[in-house]
Every structure is written in C-alpha cells, then in structure tokens.
Amino acid sequence: MLIAASETHSNQHGKHRQKCAWNLILFAIEVGLNMKYNIALYTAYYAPHIGGVERFVESLADKLQSQGHCVTIFTSASSFSDQITNTGTRLITIPSFSIMGDRFPLPKPTPSCLRALQTQKEVAFDAVIVNTRYYPISLMGCLTAKRNKIQPIIIDHSSGFLSKTDSIAGFAIRIWERAMTSLLNLFKPNYYGVSQGSVRWLKSLRIDANGVIPNSIDADAYKQINSNIDWRAKLSIGEDTCIVSYVGRLVPEKGVTNLIAAMKQIAGTEDDVALVIAGNGPLEQEVKQVTSHSVYYVGPLAPADISSLFASSDIFCLPTEYPEGLPTVLLEAASQNNAIVVSNCAGAKEVIPDDSYGTILSSTAPNDIAEAILHYVRNPKEREEASVKVNHHIAHAFSWNATASKVVRLIDESLHK
Known part of the structure; x- marks a missing residue:
C-alpha cells in the first residue's frame, strides 16, 4: 500500500x-x-x-x-x-x-x-x-x-x-x-x-x-516478474519464426531506424524473422508507419511485460549510438536467455567478454546489423550456446x-x- x-x-x-x-x-x-x-x-x-x-x-x-x-x-x-x-x-x-x-x-x-x-x-x-x-x-x-x-x-x-x-x-x-x-x-x-x-x-x-x-540485475527475480504474455500468440507469430526484440527509447541515437532498415534487408531473404519493437519517443509515428508482417510495434511496456517479451524472443538487438553507461536492457534480455546483438557501446564488452557470449557490432550500419542477426538465425545451436553463456555470466557478475x-x-x- x-x-x-x-x-x-x-x-x-x-x-x-x-x-x-x-x-x-x-x-x-x-x-x-x-x-x-x-x-x-x-x-x-x-x-x-x-x-x-x-x-x-x-x-x-x-x-x-x-x-x-x-x-x-x-x-x-x-x-x-x-x-x-x-x-x-x-x-x-x-x-x-x-x-x-x-x-x-x-x-x-x-x-x-x-x-x-x-x-x-x-x-x-x-x-x-x-x-x-x-x-x-x-x-x-x-x-x-x-x-x-x-x-x-x-x-x-x-x-x-x-x-x-x-x-x-x-x-x-x-x-x-x-x-x-x-x-x-x-x-x-x-x-x-x-x-x-x-x-x-x-x-x-x-x-x-x-x-x-x-x-x-537480480536475474531470477527478473524472470519472476514476467507477466506471462505469450507474444507469439498475441502477435500471431509462428513457432518457427525467430523473434528479434528491441526495447528502448524511440530516438535516432538508439539505432531503431537502422534496425528497421536491416529488417527490410532480411525480409528479402528466405529467413523467417520478425522484429518486435517496444518503447516510445519522437520516432513513434515513424515506427508505426513501417509496421508490417515482419515488424511489430507494441508501444511502451510495463516492466513485467518487457520481461515476458524477452521470454518470447530469441535475439535482442540494440544498435545504439547513444552515450550509454551500461544499458539495463542488455542485462534484462540476457537474463531471459536472449542472444545479444549490440553496438560497441559502453558496457557491451563487460556483458559480452568475447564472441562466444554474443555479438558486438563493428558498426551500426543496416548491412552489419542484418548480417549479425542472420548469423544467429541460421546457426540456432550457436545462438543457444551464446544465450546460455551470457545468461550465466550476468547472473554471477552483475x-x-x-x-x-x-x-x-x-x-x-x-x-x-
């Protein structure tokens, strides 16, 4: 009370x-x-x-x-x-x-x-x-x-x-x-x-x-606040589709427009990938306009709903160019066993000590983002191993x-x- x-x-x-x-x-x-x-x-x-x-x-x-x-x-x-x-x-x-x-x-x-x-x-x-x-x-x-x-x-x-x-x-x-x-x-x-x-x-x-x-992060506690929304069912995304999530402010510096551009490139391949975007900000209307069968915008979410989104997704991507300290969402996504694709922002190398823990992008250009996502989509075993390893790392080190x-x-x- x-x-x-x-x-x-x-x-x-x-x-x-x-x-x-x-x-x-x-x-x-x-x-x-x-x-x-x-x-x-x-x-x-x-x-x-x-x-x-x-x-x-x-x-x-x-x-x-x-x-x-x-x-x-x-x-x-x-x-x-x-x-x-x-x-x-x-x-x-x-x-x-x-x-x-x-x-x-x-x-x-x-x-x-x-x-x-x-x-x-x-x-x-x-x-x-x-x-x-x-x-x-x-x-x-x-x-x-x-x-x-x-x-x-x-x-x-x-x-x-x-x-x-x-x-x-x-x-x-x-x-x-x-x-x-x-x-x-x-x-x-x-x-x-x-x-x-x-x-x-x-x-x-x-x-x-x-x-x-x-x-x-308290990884176990974060998992428990999960609101248990089945985002695949809610958004009618197939079980075989690889879900990439983005959670953050919708501002140019966070890289969401480059991520959407990368998804357009991925849509031209035979790979079955969907991007779910959560957050709000100045680019909200622009993000809404590009919503399609492979890009879904769910608006700003409560912490429990963010936890459930991460539980439903396979890859978390944050191609940020913002002067981050250590993005909280990296820890939250890792706690829910997401494979991580992130720019070389502050804190990235502490969460991902080497490429067996995840992928640190060489640049935030759409081509590089698309390549990193497709690598995990086409190599599910490597994606699973990276997600388990980064999950164990953040639970003990953070x-x-x-x-x-x-x-x-x-x-x-x-x-x-």
Missing part, C-alpha cells in the same frame, strides 16, 4: 501536512530501530518514467532497503509528492518542467517546489548518491551532502556528451554539461562510473573516477546484492576515514 501526501487541492493541505508528519515519524522510528545508514539518492527521473537510470535507482534503492538501510529518493515530476513505496523507500518528487523531449527536468518556481526542497533539510543523511552530473537536481544532491558535512558520491551513467550535434543547441548543451560538472567538482565528490566505459569518459573530462558501481554491498562498503570507508 502506498502512503502518499500530495498537493492537489488547497483544502487538502492540512491532511497533506499530517501525512507528511506521520511519514516522518515512521521514518524516524525505522531509522532508530532497524536501519544502519540513512541514504539519499538523487535522480533526474524515476518510475513510471522509462529509462535505464530510473531502473538502476529503483533497483539499488530496493536492495539497500532490503539490507536494512533507510533510503530516500529525490526526483522530478510534474507535481510535489511525499510517498512511502511498497518496499519502504521514501520518494519525494520535486515539481519540474520537462523539456528537450522529456529528457531534462527544470524545477518549477512554485511554493510546492520550495516545500519539496525543504524536505531535504528534514533528515540527517549518512550518504548522498547523485546519479548523473548535469541536471539541476544533481546540484541539489551535492548541496544536501554539504549540509550533512559529507562527500557526495556521483555515479556517471554516460560515455559521451548529451548531444554530439554541431547545431547551436548541441553546442549549448555541451557548454552546460561542462559548466555543471565544474560546479559539482567544487563539492569534491567521489566519482564512479556505471561501467568501464563511463570511467574512461570521466577520465576524458579530467576526472579520476574511484572505480565502477556497476549496473546490475548481482544487485553485490552492487549494493559495494555501495555500503564505500559509505563505511567514507564515514570512518
């Missing part, structure tokens, strides 16, 4: 304050009786907003909470709310506008925003973990760390600038990112990358990261239990210097 306090009508303000006070009392009791560390996590967006960082923060919070720590998440949303989630995490949303195609939140100059900001001062935190460097909420996290006289931990989830375009907007975004990074550096944070690719990217910005706090324990160890070391 969700205990929530939100501003919806002025006559509810009294109830809102009472619920917030009750939440704080419960929170204080939990801290005093059960919890070891009081940890604040800052993230630009959070569920139900879809994204890899959102899932990273949710999973880390749940695991830390289950290990006996007290977690508060500060994030952005259209309105203020103060909630206790099903897993016991406190979730505070800061009223924000979402700009740049729902990619960049800016706090609203409203009384409810000030109330949300005030909640950051109501609890003494032992650790502050900021996810990504370039959002206003990242600065809020560093300010909270300063008030609590601790060094913030900043986890970088990227491997490049937010925008690589030569446009005025792209140039302005890069200036903003550098300026925000310089500002956060004044707080002397401990930097970590979500993958070795993120660590290398930080190095290029003259930031020496302390190591990796890896993206992870455990949330290990990642959360590492975070706690880092907090221990920071507090007992």
Whole structure:
C-alpha cells in the first residue's frame, strides 16, 4: 500500500501536512530501530518514467532497503509528492518542467517546489548518491551532502556528451554539461562510473573516477516478474519464426531506424524473422508507419511485460549510438536467455567478454546489423550456446546484492576515514 501526501487541492493541505508528519515519524522510528545508514539518492527521473537510470535507482534503492538501510529518493515530476513505496523507500518528487523531449527536468518556481526542497533539510543523511552530473537536481544532491558535512558520491551513467550535434543547441548543451560538472567538482565528490566505459569518459573530462558501481540485475527475480504474455500468440507469430526484440527509447541515437532498415534487408531473404519493437519517443509515428508482417510495434511496456517479451524472443538487438553507461536492457534480455546483438557501446564488452557470449557490432550500419542477426538465425545451436553463456555470466557478475554491498562498503570507508 502506498502512503502518499500530495498537493492537489488547497483544502487538502492540512491532511497533506499530517501525512507528511506521520511519514516522518515512521521514518524516524525505522531509522532508530532497524536501519544502519540513512541514504539519499538523487535522480533526474524515476518510475513510471522509462529509462535505464530510473531502473538502476529503483533497483539499488530496493536492495539497500532490503539490507536494512533507510533510503530516500529525490526526483522530478510534474507535481510535489511525499510517498512511502511498497518496499519502504521514501520518494519525494520535486515539481519540474520537462523539456528537450522529456529528457531534462527544470524545477518549477512554485511554493510546492520550495516545500519539496525543504524536505531535504528534514533528515540527517549518512550518504548522498547523485546519479548523473548535469541536471539541476544533481546540484541539489551535492548541496544536501554539504549540509550533512559529507562527500557526495556521483555515479556517471554516460560515455559521451548529451548531444554530439554541431547545431547551436548541441553546442549549448555541451557548454552546460561542462559548466555543471565544474560546479559539482567544487563539492569534491567521489566519482564512479556505471561501467568501464563511463570511467574512461570521466577520465576524458579530467576526472579520476574511484572505480565502477556497476549496473546490475537480480536475474531470477527478473524472470519472476514476467507477466506471462505469450507474444507469439498475441502477435500471431509462428513457432518457427525467430523473434528479434528491441526495447528502448524511440530516438535516432538508439539505432531503431537502422534496425528497421536491416529488417527490410532480411525480409528479402528466405529467413523467417520478425522484429518486435517496444518503447516510445519522437520516432513513434515513424515506427508505426513501417509496421508490417515482419515488424511489430507494441508501444511502451510495463516492466513485467518487457520481461515476458524477452521470454518470447530469441535475439535482442540494440544498435545504439547513444552515450550509454551500461544499458539495463542488455542485462534484462540476457537474463531471459536472449542472444545479444549490440553496438560497441559502453558496457557491451563487460556483458559480452568475447564472441562466444554474443555479438558486438563493428558498426551500426543496416548491412552489419542484418548480417549479425542472420548469423544467429541460421546457426540456432550457436545462438543457444551464446544465450546460455551470457545468461550465466550476468547472473554471477552483475548481482544487485553485490552492487549494493559495494555501495555500503564505500559509505563505511567514507564515514570512518
């Protein structure tokens, strides 16, 4: 059950304050009786907003909470709310506008925003973990760390600038990112990358990261959230057809248009292959228009439905050129025994140490994508061996239990210097 306090009508303000006070009392009791560390996590967006960082923060919070720590998440949303989630995490949303195609939140100059900001001062935190460097909420996290006289931990989830375009907007975004990074550096944070690719990217910005706090997955638990939708039956795809899945934002940088172009090439062969696309974004209408007997668009899916889609598919393809950290969907697809075809993005070589675990594309050109997919379609034994091997690898090398324990160890070391 969700205990929530939100501003919806002025006559509810009294109830809102009472619920917030009750939440704080419960929170204080939990801290005093059960919890070891009081940890604040800052993230630009959070569920139900879809994204890899959102899932990273949710999973880390749940695991830390289950290990006996007290977690508060500060994030952005259209309105203020103060909630206790099903897993016991406190979730505070800061009223924000979402700009740049729902990619960049800016706090609203409203009384409810000030109330949300005030909640950051109501609890003494032992650790502050900021996810990504370039959002206003990242600065809020560093300010909270300063008030609590601790060094913030900043986890970088990227491997490049937010925008690589030569446009005025792209140039302005890069200036903003550098300026925000310089500002956060004044707080002397401990930097970590979500993958070795993120660590290398930080190095290029003259930031020496302390190591990796890896993206992870509880493979067995992820399988269990499967909604058990039979996507073959739902989409009338034959049992002998090889299903390729794509799950992610429908933006040019993620490579979905190149994947569709590759499918057009595959359609000209005798191979029986279907592509199922899940997600939303600016390219949604374009994707809908190319839907055919071999390309299916199923829209944005809930996590349980994504798990069931991966359970139904044979190959997962992510030809991304986005500055990824370590894509969560790679771990999710691997946990459901998909053979992986992915671009050489950050994190790819950690998930796929060599070609017996999957395929890292030499380029994201449609020809190369089609060739990699057809290789697995025409070599089912090799596809099966790769899917089993990568499944075993991620289950042991990318455990949330290990990642959360590492975070706690880092907090221990920071507090007992």
